[in-house]
Amino acid sequence: MYQFNATIPIILASTSPRRRELLDQVAVPHTCAAVSIDESPLAEESAIDYIGRMVSQKAQAALQVLPNAMTECVVITADTIGVLPDGAVLQKPNDFADACAMWRQMSNASHQVWTAVQVSxxxxRSGQWQMDYAERTVVRTDVKxxxxxxxxxxxxxxxxxxxxxAGGYAIQGLGAAWVKAIDGSYSNVVGLPLVETLDLLSQVMQTHQ
Ligand SMILES: Cc1cn([C@H]2C[C@H](O)[C@@H](COP(=O)(O)OP(=O)(O)OP(=O)(O)O)O2)c(=O)[nH]c1=O
Structure with missing residues (x-):
């Protein structure tokens, strides 16, 4: 088990109840702050560039909503996407037709779920929040x-x-009925890879102590 420096607050900058529950599950004390960014991919942007940009922008957006009452904290941001074998990115479906188009490509086949996590x-200082240091990883799980x-x-x-x-299903919910097998981290599919997130927290908390 990791032990965190209780003098530094941990803030999960996310509106996802799944991420909050996953952190609670492994007893990481934290509070949540909602951040909102434009999640549209750029033209020709690869999956890896896209997901890295998302967690970085969510961390930048968090700087605007951190409470004034504290002077330092650690912020967790995450983003989850599905990725098809041809590299196509699966986000949240816009409507039923969009979901069906994704599901037809996932039917009787394997895709990956990628979650990027950034710990910042x-x-x-002088009334302004700044990012001093950040570590990031991307975890991939195969889902059939x-x-x-x-x-x-x-x-x-x-x-x-x-x-x-992302990908229009929840492995932790009814969507489990569609999952024949997974290879890799389960919590990564739900939205926050716990082993890797704990590792990043440990690294970032040890740095600059
Ligand atoms: C594949 C899969 C995704 N998901 C969820 C995890 C994420 O919440 C969501 C992907 O959207 P994200 O944009 O990663 O996250 P979010 O919009 O829910 O929250 P925030 O940006 O504020 O942090 O899909 C599941 O809950 N179960 C699954 O099996």
Whole structure:
């Protein structure tokens, strides 16, 4: 088990209840701050460039919402995407047709789920929050789906679960019925790879002590 320096607050800059629950599961004390950024990919942007840019921009956005009452803290940001064998990125589906287009490519096949995590050391000087130091990683998990039928897709969409999930499914929810196998980190698929996040927290907390 890691032991964290309790004098430095940990802030999860995320609106995802899954990420909060995962940190709670391994007893990392933290508070949450909501950040909002434009998650549209740039033209010709690769999956790795996109996901790195997302966690970096979420950390920059967090600088604007950190509380004045503290002088230093550690901020966790994360972003999860699905990636098809041809490199195509699967985000949250826009609508049912978009979800079906993704699911047809995932049916009876394997895709990957990538989560990027950035842990940033922030300090407030002269009333301004600044990033002093950051470490980042990207974790990949292989996920194999069963063959999906049109009626399975229609039924799942109407449960409301796929709408806010990358790739349009939740392995921790009803979507588990579609997952034949995974190879790699389970928590990474849910939205925060715990082993790697604990490792980054440990590194960033030890630096600059
Ligand atoms: C593949 C998969 C994704 N997801 C979720 C994790 C993420 O919350 C979401 C991907 O969207 P993200 O943009 O990574 O995260 P978010 O918008 O939910 O939260 P924030 O940006 O504020 O941190 O998909 C699951 O919950 N289960 C799964 O099996």
């Amino acid at each position: 050391r922030m300090a407030q 789906f069963i063959a999906l039928t049109d009626s399975m897709m229609a039924h799942y969409w109407h449960t409301g679960e796929p709408q806010d999930k």
